[in-house]
Amino acid sequence: MAKKILISDPTLRDGNHAVRHQLSRDSFIAYCQAAEAAGVPIVEVGHGNGLGASSLLVGECSLSDEDILSTARQHLQRSLLGIHVIPGFCTIRKDLSRAVELGVDLFRIAAHCTEADITDRHIAYAREAGKQAWGVLMMSHMASPAVLLEEAKKMESYGAEAIVIMDSAGAYFPADVHERISTLVQGLNIPVGFHGHNNLGMAIINSVTAVEAGASIIDGTIRGFGAGAGNTQLEVLVAVFERLGFETGIDLYKILDAADVAEKTFNPVAPSISPLSIVSGLAGVFSGFAKPVARAAADYQVDARDIFFGLGKRNAVAGQESLIIEVARELAAAKG
Amino acid sequence: MAKKILISDPTLRDGNHAVRHQLSRDSFIAYCQAAEAAGVPIVEVGHGNGLGASSLLVGECSLSDEDILSTARQHLQRSLLGIHVIPGFCTIRKDLSRAVELGVDLFRIAAHCTEADITDRHIAYAREAGKQAWGVLMMSHMASPAVLLEEAKKMESYGAEAIVIMDSAGAYFPADVHERISTLVQGLNIPVGFHGHNNLGMAIINSVTAVEAGASIIDGTIRGFGAGAGNTQLEVLVAVFERLGFETGIDLYKILDAADVAEKTFNPVAPSISPLSIVSGLAGVFSGFAKPVARAAADYQVDARDIFFGLGKRNAVAGQESLIIEVARELAAAKG
Known part of the structure; x- marks a missing residue:
């Protein structure tokens, strides 16, 4: 059956x-x-x-x-x-x-x-x-x-x-x-x-x-x-x-x-697997973070992908967007 | 290692x-x-x-x-x-x-x-x-x-x-x-x-x-x-x-x-899985057939998907585009 x-x-x-x-x-x-x-x-x-x-x-x-x-x-x-x-x-x-x-x-x-x-x-x-x-x-x-x-x-x-x-x-x-x-x-x-x-x-x-x-x-x-x-x-x-x-x-x-x-x-084209989606999957972080992460990456001159992996290590979940800035700041400090 | x-x-x-x-x-x-x-x-x-x-x-x-x-x-x-x-x-x-x-x-x-x-x-x-x-x-x-x-x-x-x-x-x-x-x-x-x-x-x-x-x-x-x-x-x-x-x-x-x-x-958007791609995968037919199949479907007023499945049953391979017409004609005849 x-x-x-x-x-x-x-x-x-x-x-x-x-x-x-x-x-x-x-x-x-x-x-x-x-x-x-x-x-x-x-x-x-x-x-x-x-x-x-x-x-x-x-x-x-x-x-x-x-x-x-x-x-x-x-x-x-x-x-x-x-x-x-x-x-x-x-x-x-x-x-x-x-x-x-x-x-x-x-x-x-x-x-x-x-x-x-x-x-x-x-x-x-x-x-x-x-x-x-x-x-x-x-x-x-x-x-x-x-x-x-x-x-x-x-x-x-x-x-x-x-x-x-x-x-x-x-x-x-x-x-x-x-x-x-x-x-x-x-x-x-x-x-x-x-x-x-x-x-x-x-x-x-x-x-x-x-x-x-x-x-x-x-x-x-x-x-x-x-x-x-x-x-x-x-x-x-x-x-x-x-x-x-x-x-x-x-x-x-x-x-x-x-x-x-x-x-x-519907308006949009069908979703595809973008580079940042892959990183969010690997890092285990909700892809809804993509936009604020991109913004923080630009503000602090760091790599958005590093921010995603940093969020993954911190087990960040939706609602914890302030962690994005924290991670970006740390990455910027580590650079120089 | x-x-x-x-x-x-x-x-x-x-x-x-x-x-x-x-x-x-x-x-x-x-x-x-x-x-x-x-x-x-x-x-x-x-x-x-x-x-x-x-x-x-x-x-x-x-x-x-x-x-x-x-x-x-x-x-x-x-x-x-x-x-x-x-x-x-x-x-x-x-x-x-x-x-x-x-x-x-x-x-x-x-x-x-x-x-x-x-x-x-x-x-x-x-x-x-x-x-x-x-x-x-x-x-x-x-x-x-x-x-x-x-x-x-x-x-x-x-x-x-x-x-x-x-x-x-x-x-x-x-x-x-x-x-x-x-x-x-x-x-x-x-x-x-x-x-x-x-x-x-x-x-x-x-x-x-x-x-x-x-x-x-x-x-x-x-x-x-x-x-x-x-x-x-x-x-x-x-x-x-x-x-x-x-x-x-x-x-x-x-x-x-x-x-x-x-x-x-590159010019195009990234490929996505279209309805006809799914059918071509299920039928085991090369998706390069999609265009001539669509044409035959229109010409003979039959369903392009039925043509794909018909080609699959005939084990059609590239170079056998004439089979498309054959299948389309049979489907049209069966419809009456």
């Missing part, structure tokens, strides 16, 4: 990173229709950083959450409507409750890989509202398999119905994925998923490896649209899974058509 | 496919300098289909072979100058002898995977001229490991000093590569190499797998510039090999700089 894989598609959320959260209403509509026609089970939408994240600091979205969710809801009948939720950006009273009203089906509640504790109330709220809730552990390469399991178990105890680990920096090699996914599959009683990025050209094989290690949920975006080097390219994934005999329920030709729709509707 | 890998870089040859053989003299010079500075051991140049291939039928090159080779020779001191040679396009008397005079170091004599016989005189000529000669088996997924070994042994008997197998259609999965490379490594007395394409997102992992199976030569192009979905992306490969402890002798930062040089100097 063919192994069944549940595909969750954050093109209209992670892909928003690639256009500084400026995806147009037409893009949302065109892609929702194309994804639904192809049989994509879950379509995730919103600001790149999720519900409630639109702000001057992390980037203002061209459309409000309200607007995005009601537009998407209108154009998704068979596909579930999903959102990314980071407690801190997303409040329960204002954002989560409204998303429930607007008909979101799946709440993917995310935290840095060692901070699962912050997700308890959000997960509980979504479940009590009768919605699906998953736990998502971001930057998961920064935690050992044992620690990841411990954090995932917390989310399971809060009511999460699945756990997805993200390779946010595109730092994993297949062996890393295998070790972590199999640890989670063995230790949890809920499905396990994987969300890849392509900084080291490993997104597809890492996703295949995740399935071989027992994962049953895989994230992918059309044309790879996403932050930095991009995500696991969904239509390639569908082709590869079909060849390997994994059942996704997605129609190959129609998902290829969806790639053409996105290529025509 | 770190495993040593010899990197051969056909950016200025396979990359020429991506611009219909119109790479400029400035591009040749800029990239030769950047590759040499990074310590790339072999730089392969020329028309996409190799020495003597420039023609109205397969595409005219903006520069003559003579011009390309003398330009490249002038800017390569440490890196070896390599060329791709397909007997039929390349004559011994006119093309090969002149390339020897112009100082080419390495002749990569190529044939379809079951046609090694046609390479005997070209290999012998290059060896007798005191040059290095390798045998290259193209579209290697179309032959079983046993047949590939037989063909490679012929090339070895002609004097080839290494054998490279090409995944011209980007059709391989890692297990396919492992099986073929290990068969060759066990059965031959000369080094074995792998040349990947990225149609199914497997170019990097296939190259890693080739090394694990015993290959010691790997091809890669900067930014992945190459036909269709592109080649194995060289600077990603260097990063990944460095992480795995394989020694390439290439400087990571300088090869990342070379990527920036190419991005600025």
Whole structure:
């Protein structure tokens, strides 16, 4: 019997990173229709950083959450409507409750890989509202398999119905994925998923490896649209899974058509693996740091790549942008 | 002790496919300098289909072979100058002898995977001229490991000093590569190499797998510039090999700089995995067929993807473009 894989598609959320959260209403509509026609089970939408994240600091979205969710809801009948939720950006009273009203089906509640504790109330709220809730552990390469399991178990105890680990920096090699996914599959009683990025050209094989290690949920975006080097390219994934005999329920030709729709509707060219993406993957640092790193490199006359590796050694995570200046200053001082 | 890998870089040859053989003299010079500075051991140049291939039928090159080779020779001191040679396009008397005079170091004599016989005189000529000669088996997924070994042994008997197998259609999965490379490594007395394409997102992992199976030569192009979905992306490969402890002798930062040089100097955007590339990878058909297939699809009002899969079932290879019409006609007839 063919192994069944549940595909969750954050093109209209992670892909928003690639256009500084400026995806147009037409893009949302065109892609929702194309994804639904192809049989994509879950379509995730919103600001790149999720519900409630639109702000001057992390980037203002061209459309409000309200607007995005009601537009998407209108154009998704068979596909579930999903959102990314980071407690801190997303409040329960204002954002989560409204998303429930607007008909979101799946709440993917995310935290840095060692901070699962912050997700308890959000997960509980979504479940009590009768919605699906998953736990998502971001930057998961920064935690050992044992620690990841411990954090995932917390989310399971809060009511999460699945756990997805993200390779946010595109730092994993297949062996890393295998070790972590199999640890989670063995230790949890809920499905396990994987969300890849392509900084080291490993997104597809890492996703295949995740399935071989027992994962049953895989994230992918059309044309790879996403932050930095991009995500696991969904239509390639569908082709590869079909060849390997994994059942996704997605129609190959129609998902290829969806790639053409996105290529025509979205503004940017498809992501590619830039030199700085490679360094961010090797250093294990989120590629969203690229811009402030470039600025600091220019200000302090040091090499942006050295800053990335310096951030990697310090285990820098999003929100710690001040470390960039610290590293740049040290490099400048060491030079002369 | 770190495993040593010899990197051969056909950016200025396979990359020429991506611009219909119109790479400029400035591009040749800029990239030769950047590759040499990074310590790339072999730089392969020329028309996409190799020495003597420039023609109205397969595409005219903006520069003559003579011009390309003398330009490249002038800017390569440490890196070896390599060329791709397909007997039929390349004559011994006119093309090969002149390339020897112009100082080419390495002749990569190529044939379809079951046609090694046609390479005997070209290999012998290059060896007798005191040059290095390798045998290259193209579209290697179309032959079983046993047949590939037989063909490679012929090339070895002609004097080839290494054998490279090409995944011209980007059709391989890692297990396919492992099986073929290990068969060759066990059965031959000369080094074995792998040349990947990225149609199914497997170019990097296939190259890693080739090394694990015993290959010691790997091809890669900067930014992945190459036909269709592109080649194995060289600077990603260097990063990944460095992480795995394989020694390439290439400087990571300088090869990342070379990527920036190419991005600025070459005309096209970096290749990405288009819907038709995926189909060509799945079907195991050379992506160079894309244009005539699109034309036939329009003429006969059938789906280009169906034509690709039809060609795959017929084991179509380059030169058999008439099969495209045959398949298109059959599909149109079946539609009614």
